[in-house]
Amino acid sequence: FVRRSKPLKLSPAGLRLLKLAQQVLPQVEALQDEFSGLRAGSTGRMHIAIECHACFEWLFPVLEQFRRHWPDVDVDIRPGLAFDALPALLREEVDLVVSSDPEELPGVEFVELFDYNxxxxxxxxxxxxxxxxxxxxxxxxxxxxxxxxxxxxxxxxxxxxxxxxxxxxxxxxxxxxxxxxxxxxxxxxxxxxxxxxxxxxxxxxxxxxxxLTAQGITRRLYAAVRKDDLGKPFMNELLKLAGQEARKLQQA
Incomplete structure (x- = not known):
C-alpha cells in the first residue's frame, strides 16, 4: 500500500500483485473443479480408435447420446490410428479401441459389445x-x-x-x-x-x-480398454450405450 494514504491505496507493486491474483485465482479454481470432476468420475477423456471401418454406422448415434449424458468428457475419434490402435491404447494416446480381434495384452481388457453377422x-x-x-x-x-x-x-x-x-x-x-x-x-x-x-x-x-455359408458366420465386436479405466462411470456408460445402439440397429 501507499504509506500515509487515506483511504488506503495500492502501490504500483500492489496493483501488479492484484492483477496477477485476478488472473491466477480463476485458473486455480477451474483446476480444482477439474480435479474434483475427475475424482467424482464426471469429467475425463474418451478418445476412441476404430479397427472396424463400418463401425461409424452405429458409433455416431452412441456418441451423440453419450455427449448429452456426459458433457464434460472430452470425446474424439481417431480413425487414422486404426492400424496401430492397440499400441496407442497401451501408450495412453487413446482410451478405447473398437476391434473384432481380441489379443492378450498386459493391463488391457477386451469387453464384449455385441455379436453380428x-x-x-x-x-x-x-x-x-x-x-x-x-x-x-x-x-x-x-x-x-x-x-x-x-x-x-x-x-x-x-x-x-x-x-x-x-x-x-x-x-x-x-x-x-x-x-x-x-x-x-x-x-x-x-x-x-x-x-x-x-x-x-x-x-x-x-x-x-x-x-455366408448355410450356417451363417457370426463375429463378435469388442471394446479394448485399459483395466484401470473400467471403474470410471462414463466408461461404463459408453460401453452400455454401444451394445444397446448396435442391437437396436440390428433389429430395425
Missing part, C-alpha cells in the same frame, strides 16, 4: 440372388467391393475366402458405405457388410442379402 449383398438381378446362401467358391468370378483396409481385417477374407483359398476375380476398394451400396445396386460388384449396415437395404427391391 457379415452378410452378402448383391443386386436383385445378380445370378447369386437365386441362392439361399453363398459360399467361398461363389466369389471366384466376382468383383468384390470392400473398404480400403487390409484383407485380414475384412470378415469376408479372414472368415471365408482365406481359409478356403479362394480369390475373387477382382477387388474394388471404396471408402464410403453409401458408395459401396450404390455400386452393388448398379451390378458393378458384390460386397459383404455387417448386418447393422444392411438393415435398410433388406427392405429395398434393388438388393438381396444372403448369409
Amino acid at each position: 457379415p452378410v452378402f449383398v448383391a443386386s436383385q438381378s445378380h445370378p447369386l440372388a437365386e441362392k439361399p446362401f453363398v459360399e467361398a467358391a461363389d466369389f471366384r468370378g466376382e468383383t468384390l467391393i470392400t473398404y480400403p483396409v487390409e484383407r485380414t481385417r475384412l470378415d469376408v477374407f479372414s472368415q471365408l475366402l482365406i481359409p478356403a483359398k479362394v480369390e475373387p476375380a477382382a477387388i474394388r476398394q471404396v471408402e464410403l458405405t453409401a458408395v459401396i451400396l450404390l455400386l452393388v445396386a448398379s451390378n458393378r460388384g458384390v460386397s459383404v457388410l455387417p448386418d447393422w449396415v444392411v438393415r435398410e437395404v433388406k427392405y429395398s427391391s434393388d438388393y438381396v442379402t444372403r448369409p
